[in-house]
Amino acid sequence: MSQAIFQTQWQTYRKVIDFNYNFRREVYNLLHGILVTEAPKLFRFLDLGCGDATGSRAALRGTDVSGYFGVDLSQPALTLAEETLKTLPCPVTLVQADFAEALAGWSEAVDVVWIGQSLHHRDTRNKGELMRRVRRLLGPNGLFLIWEPTLSEGEDRDGWLGRVEHGSRLL
Numbered sequence: 001m002s003q004a005i006f007q008t009q010w011q012t013y014r015k016v017i018d019f020n021y022n023f024r025r026e027v028y029n030l031l032h033g034i035l036v037t038e039a040p041k042l043f044r045f046l047d048l049g050c051g052d053a054t055g056s057r058a059a060l061r062g063t064d065v066s067g068y069f070g071v072d073l074s075q076p077a078l079t080l081a082e083e084t085l086k087t088l089p090c091p092v093t094l095v096q097a098d099f100a101e102a103l104a105g106w107s108e109a110v111d112v113v114w115i116g117q118s119l120h121h122r123d124t125r126n127k128g129e130l131m132r133r134v135r136r137l138l139g140p141n142g143l144f145l146i147w148e149p150t151l152s153e154g155e156d157r158d159g160w161l162g163r164v165e166h167g168s169r170l171l
Helices: 003-018 024-038 054-060 075-087 099-104 124-137 157-166
Strands: 043-048 065-072 092-096 110-116 138-147
Touching: 024 054, 024 110, 024 138, 043 054, 043 099, 054 065, 054 075, 065 075, 065 099, 075 092, 099 124, 110 124, 124 138
Parallel strands: 043 065, 043 110, 065 092, 110 138
Antiparallel strands: none
């Protein structure tokens, strides 16, 4: 992606984030709670589709993270992530790649795999293969955590769009 296209799309994306239109703050607060209470001690965190990693950095603060691995297709986003993650108390590895392709050749074990709002870009067959690859990387107490936009029971696409537009939440 050219730098000009990245900047234009990134500015739109940042508006969604900054105004919390997708409830990102709440999601990353939930992720933080899970990492504190359920992740293995000294866990290695794999962030698929990491973008600039601002959400993951916030979720990882005060946890026992011992290694961070981020994968994203966008080099400009990874450049931002490199700066964002300087405050983590662990080694950081960033990989520019399609995350499904990166997983195909990944051999390092991890304890937590996080994918936030990126899995829906895959078709059903590729989602299944990606999940099988993740399972092979995780230890017996590993966590595979996914955040995706989903329909509520009995809700159709128009209902979901209306719910999101009006900022209602399911509690």
